[in-house]
Amino acid sequence: MSNSPLIQTIDLHKTYETGTVATPALRGVVLELREKEFTAVAGPSGSGKSTLLHLLGGLDRPTSGEILLEGRPMSTLSKDALARLRMTSIGFVFQAYNLIPVLTVLENTAFVLELQGVARAERIERARRILSELGIDQYADQFPQRISGGEQQRVAVARAVVSEPSIVLADEPTANLDTVTSLELIDLMRRLNRDKGATFLFATHDGRLLDRVNRLVTLVDGRIASDEVRDSA
Amino acid sequence: MKAAIRHLIRNRRRSLLTLLAVLCPVYILVIMFGFASATMNDMFDTVTRVDTGHLQIRHVETRASGSATPLIQDPAPILAALAGTEGIEWSTVRLDLPALASAGDRSRTVLIQGVVPEEIDPISSMRSRIVEGAYITSDSPGVIVGKEFAALLQLEVGDEFVLLGAHPEIGVVALRVPVVGIVDVPIAELGRSVVQAPLALVRELARSPSAATSVVVRVAGVTGTWDTDTIDAVAQNLRAALPSDYEVLDWRDLVPQVEVYMRLLNPAIAIVAAVFFALGALVVLNTVYLSVMERTKELGLILSLGASRGHVVRMILTEAALLAAVGAAGGAVAGVALILLVEALGGIPLSGDFQLFAKAMGMSPALHLRVAALQTLLAASAMAAVALLAAWYPARRASHLEPVEAMRYVE
């Protein structure tokens, strides 16, 4: 299993049509992601980072090309099947607004487990465990608006990994955080990657985070400009 | 569920608006039904107690010929049939006779009601309307007359006047009768022509010792206006037991306008209900729609995380259902509470003309309300259902949001 790629994209194109204007966001992306990788997608604004992550996460469909997730083509999946796939196989961390305001930190963390139909006792147990692993279990019963932005993003990471998805996709998870907090969040993700073997792919245009990754994909104008594997600390 | 409640608390004002949109129609309808139900019962009660009874037994020719002369020469076979029929609560013989009343040089045509005072007294309001003198008894030779009649003929209690009856064979029959009581009836026209006398006295005027125009019957165990089956069953048995020259009429035959009123009232309320429901539904649709718009980002997030469309629909509908249930129950409880309160205080007294009208219609002079259990339940559950239906459209819209676009949405 670890020999075959977790995700494989074949000549991925995405063009946004707004009225008469067509914006090509991705123009032929070929990418393979393997299990346990900790990959950053870098590139200037508008280079297609978010678009790529949305396609990989089944939030949107490519204009042409194919994505294979664990060998299975995503283009054949119906809308509902894509939703199920997101629920079972993908963990998401967004730039902001990751948490449901009326749910506590614990409930937010357990939300995907709830969607999966995990029994109440078990999902609370699992959510508590991950929160304490990430050192934020003291906020378990708080509502999101009562905790800081950095803490909110940590909860989002907890929520993304608690269901043990195939991959966690994080789109500029640190964009709203200061440098110290950003580094702390990346380190947290890195630790989960090392200790639990969680696969991460995150988009960023913050160069300071890039020495933490073991693979760096750079997008320029919707194409992969470079793809380097690093030996990071 | 917990999340739904938190949502509702977070948006207190909108939740309250939705709640009221459900509560108010139910509240108003419960009271309207309460009023209708009380009015109908009141009317039914008055009509069937004093006027027509539940059933009346008459001679078949009464209606056909419009005859003024008593067609029942002897009610004995009727009384025998009544004795042999089950489910009769009460019955009394009546003899109504047209006559000319005159005192001095003044005269007026009247319809004398010959009654057994002791039998009708417990359920008639006549005694309570006496303003002078006393109520009649079977062995008193006197009559009671309306206030206006007394004024017309310049009569006072104790005065005598002459009643002239037309007998088919004998010709004119005259009888001198004293006034023993004067009554104040609500309608002046009625007051000018009402004369009530003991049965024996009217029979004397008719020159027939056992004549009658009808036997008024009350059926036992009638629970209310809607309980026509009990009355119909007894009427059926009576028809079978009676000789063929008698007919059994029920109150609907005798005072069709009451039934017409009853028949019109419910559809009228139904139309009002439909309008209220539509308004309530619009408000619910609007508030739920607004709430969906406001939560576009959150819904986008939930959908991104892989929630199914069904999950989103259920989520929105759970909130709506909570408000609908609480609103409908609240409206029903508030409505019933108001009805009970009003009744505990003896009803809302009517003023002036309305009071006269109510009396004329045979209703009590106060506005009464009565808990209509079935209609209350119906109004509440129908409104709750309508509210849910109204919430369904925005819920569906919410479930069809595109997750990425929804998350990008800025208020």
Ligand SMILES: Nc1ncnc2c1ncn2[C@@H]1O[C@H](COP(=O)(O)OP(=O)(O)OP(=O)(O)O)[C@@H](O)[C@H]1O
């Ligand atoms: N929904 C959309 N409709 C139309 N054009 C879009 C849409 N989303 C993105 N684009 C365009 O597609 C291109 C790629 O956008 P994308 O958001 O993927 O870039 P990005 O690398 O994530 O940029 P940033 O660093 O600013 O987040 C841009 O030119 C953008 O304007």
Ligand SMILES: [Mg+2]
């Ligand atoms: Mg982006």
